[in-house]
Amino acid sequence: MKPTILAAGLTLLAGAAFAQSPVLSVYTYDSFVADWGPGPAIEEAFEATCDCDLQFVGAGDGAAVLSRLRLEGERSDADVVLGLDTNLTAAAVEAGLMAEHGLTPEGLTLPVTWDDPHFLPFDWGYFAFVHRADLENVPTNFEALAASETSIVIQDPRSSTPGLGLLMWVQNAYGERAAEIWEGLADNIVTVTPGWSEAYGLFLEGEADMVLSYTTSPAYHLIAEEDDGFDAAAFDEGHYMQIEVAGILAGSDQPELAAAFLEFMLTAGFQEVIPTTNWMYPAAMPAEDLPEGFDTLTQPTDALIFSAEEAAAIRDAALATWQDALSQ
Structure with a gap:
């Protein structure tokens, strides 16, 4: 009976490992992941749309996030970087950190035209x-x-x-x-x-x-x-003007899930959280839909x-x- 019990146990362990949800690691700035920041609500909203485990990792302020990614290089566990702005994006691309997202953003309400193959905006x-x-x-x-x-x-x-x-x-x-x-x-x-x-x-x-x-x-x-x-x-x-962006890391082992997150980023489930948690203008929300007080x-x-x-x-x-x- 012992071999049968052992075999059954191994089968259960293998099944549990197979059923484990994929992890999406997003490096961002500390205030984004704070209890009062947008991170907790966005994590819950995205996980409701995917069979995955979204993990935000706070790494200081925005420029510090880029420094950490440069230091980690190919060893980084990050799939997505969120919280750089357009003053830093060229440096991230030049360092070979970024993959092209391959997405066509819709519904952007930025006051400027957006055309960047590596990054998509989430607020400004x-x-x-x-x-x-x-x-x-x-x-x-x-x-x-x-x-x-x-x-x-x-x-x-x-x-x-x-x-x-x-x-x-x-x-x-x-x-x-x-x-x-x-x-x-x-x-x-x-x-x-x-x-x-x-x-x-x-x-x-x-x-x-x-x-x-x-x-x-x-x-x-x-x-x-x-x-x-x-x-x-x-x-x-x-x-x-500051435009905050997110992009997929070239070394990500979850590129499809990372792309799904960037797509989700421009939907109501993400954008509606931004005004009263990150206290910025959402990148894809008409001005008339902003909370009272922004006017x-x-x-x-x-x-x-x-x-x-x-x-x-x-x-x-x-x-x-x-x-x-x-x-x-």
Whole structure:
């Protein structure tokens, strides 16, 4: 009887292994996977459409995610990277990390045309300095900010996509005068944090008058906290746009499941979660379908953005300018 029992046991184990759901590993930024972020709801919604186990892996802020993928290389367990933006996508492709998605996106509501064979967008927004509504003499451009006593917290462009976005914002608005602007801002900067969460937390604790964030950030306070005491400063130069994207890793062992996730990303099951968890504009949702309160947000007069290739070409020089100014 023992051989029969052993054989039966092995059969059961083999059947259990065969029936095990495939795992889809998605590298993303920490706030996406937080209990209050979009990750938990999206995980539940996608798993309801697939016979799979979706696992989000937080890896710091957006730029830190790219650094981890570069370090891991072919050893990475990641199937999808979610949370890079167009300031980083060219670097990811150049590093040989990405596969083409082969999908034709439908229903996009971005304010720009999208045509990228490696990445699809899931949300977008404008960088801005957020402040409490009772702040007096709010600066209306970078020159006024530099000339003021207003204190700010910003993020490190080497680890944070908002930090890198600020570099691109200043570079786009001022070009050859960028060094002058950074030299003027140096005295306003209280500290530079690794990521967005740390910076916003310091701002809420009263450590600075303003924090680098998004024009959509006040919607969180208005909708989630019923607090209308926050605003985003409108800058005369315009505001730099961030488009957050996801793509399939070239080394993924689940490419079909990864493609299914990217398709799901542009459906209501994903997009409807974004406004009140990630507090950004969804990439595939008409403005009239946004939650009440989004209509009260600061609307930039000019949208600034570099192409992915332009951002890659100027990144090192912009970073050196920033480091030089802050080290003096």
